[in-house]
Structures are given as C-alpha cells and as structure tokens.
Amino acid sequence: MSRVHDMGGRFGHGPVIPDAADAPVFAEDWHARALAVTLAAGGLGQWNLDMSRHARERLSPKDYTRFSYYEKWISALADLLVERGVLTADDLRGVSDDERHELAERALKAAVVPDVLARGGPADREAGPEAIFAVGDAVRTLRPAGNRLVDGGHTRLPGYAAGALGRILRRHGNHVLPDSNAHGMGEAPEPLYAVVFPAAELWTHPEHPGDEVVLDLWQSYLEPA
Known part of the structure; x- marks a missing residue:
C-alpha cells in the first residue's frame, strides 16, 4: 500500500537514533x-x-x-x-x-x-497451498508493491523491495496472509519465506554494499527469477 507509513529507504527524514541502553521502556x-x-x-x-x-x-x-x-x-x-x-x-x-x-x-x-x-497470537497454519520455492532459489518480488486483493489495501511487502532480486534463505511454513486478513476476507494462509537481498539490490547508494537484508515475504509476493 502506498501510504506515508512505508518510509523504508527514503531520504530526508534524518538518521535513526536508537534509544540509550538505560532508557525507560515507556518515555511517558x-x-x-x-x-x-x-x-x-x-x-x-x-x-x-x-x-x-x-x-x-x-x-x-x-x-x-x-x-x-x-x-x-x-x-x-x-x-x-x-x-x-x-x-x-x-x-x-x-x-x-x-x-x-x-x-x-x-x-x-x-x-x-x-x-x-x-x-500470543500464533499466525502459522497447517492449511494452505504447497510451497513452490526451495531454499536457495532465486526469486523476484512483484512490482509495484501492493495488495493484489484490495485496491490500496494492507500488505507486508515494503515499497523499497518491489522488483528486487533475492534468494530463499528459509521456509517458515504456511502463515496467515495479511493482505486478506486485514480486510475481513479470511486468513487465506500461504507459504512464508525468509528472503535475503543484497543491499545494492534495494538502494542506489547503500552505505555498505556488501550488507544483506532479510525480509519475511509471502509466496504471492514472489515470482521465479
């Protein structure tokens, strides 16, 4: 979904400054x-x-x-x-x-x-389709990033990762699909993967080009590369 919250990888918002180690859990x-x-x-x-x-x-x-x-x-x-x-x-x-x-x-x-x-509220499920990707497979995320079920709807595919080339690092089994569940359309569980991306695949000028970023992504967000 292309809303203001999807800020990852954007310039102009200043550095991310972590709280001090001794900072209180709640500031107020x-x-x-x-x-x-x-x-x-x-x-x-x-x-x-x-x-x-x-x-x-x-x-x-x-x-x-x-x-x-x-x-x-x-x-x-x-x-x-x-x-x-x-x-x-x-x-x-x-x-x-x-x-x-x-x-x-x-x-x-x-x-x-x-x-x-x-x-807690576990989101893993036994039901759902079979996984079509294996560990080590090259995959590409869909472009543009967005909910394919609801126009402007919720999705967990960040905009900065749209169209990026990565590889499957791990299979997590089937999990509730947020794109459906957020809109009362049912859980629609499907395979969830940890996908690793080179930093240079996500950003034009990464500070450390050799870094990698791991995202947990649902099967419907991916296609074979």
Whole structure:
C-alpha cells in the first residue's frame, strides 16, 4: 500500500537514533496505558492483528507524520472501536449512558493477562497451498508493491523491495496472509519465506554494499527469477 507509513529507504527524514541502553521502556506514563488499552481492546475479539496494523496505516498523512508512536496507536484504536461498532463517537467524547456493554464479559481480567500475553497470537497454519520455492532459489518480488486483493489495501511487502532480486534463505511454513486478513476476507494462509537481498539490490547508494537484508515475504509476493 502506498501510504506515508512505508518510509523504508527514503531520504530526508534524518538518521535513526536508537534509544540509550538505560532508557525507560515507556518515555511517558500514558504510553504504557495506551499499549495496555490497545491489547485489552484487541481481546474483545472484534478485529485481528492485521486489521489493527491497517488502522494505523490509514491515519491521515498529516496526523501520521505529526503523531508520536503511541499517539498513532491510540488514534487507530479509536477508529477501530467506532468502525467495528464497539463504541460510538459520543462514547469517546464521554457522552453516553451507563448501561453495561454487551462485550463486558469478554473484558480481560488482571489474573489472566500474563497467560494471554505469553500465549500470543500464533499466525502459522497447517492449511494452505504447497510451497513452490526451495531454499536457495532465486526469486523476484512483484512490482509495484501492493495488495493484489484490495485496491490500496494492507500488505507486508515494503515499497523499497518491489522488483528486487533475492534468494530463499528459509521456509517458515504456511502463515496467515495479511493482505486478506486485514480486510475481513479470511486468513487465506500461504507459504512464508525468509528472503535475503543484497543491499545494492534495494538502494542506489547503500552505505555498505556488501550488507544483506532479510525480509519475511509471502509466496504471492514472489515470482521465479
């Protein structure tokens, strides 16, 4: 999807400066609450992880570029809650009645949170087509990068890797296809591969031409080279 979030390999945004080793996990107290409420709302079962990612990507370019990381999270969550009918805009404004919500029974209780987080949400599946590529095969990513199922939809193929030549490094088995799952079209699992690319295949002037980049890519993103 050609939206502002797909920033990999672009110039003009300045260097990436990692946090100091002793930096706090959350720079502000509300960051921890934003993460907690996002995970808790996801536990209501009204959307999946890919829908959540897509909601952040769909923020307006103006908001996306000015929001901090957790502002993006909480803003996308507000959109999802309204779009999926969990809350109304009035609810978010604090203008609502005090009736018990129909999803209240699904609320995560404190005692079960550690187990839920430890269990995670595995995306590997037994179902799906056979893998058509083997380790060592030369492949090329599709150009342009984009969702082939939904115009402007979610995809995990970054724009900087479109049309790049690489080779299969590892097969991961079948995994849920984000391009379908993000739009409520079903999991549509298919083979997922670790694909290694020379840096010079991705960028015109790589700082270290001998470097390699490994991307996890679904079978439908690839074609034989």
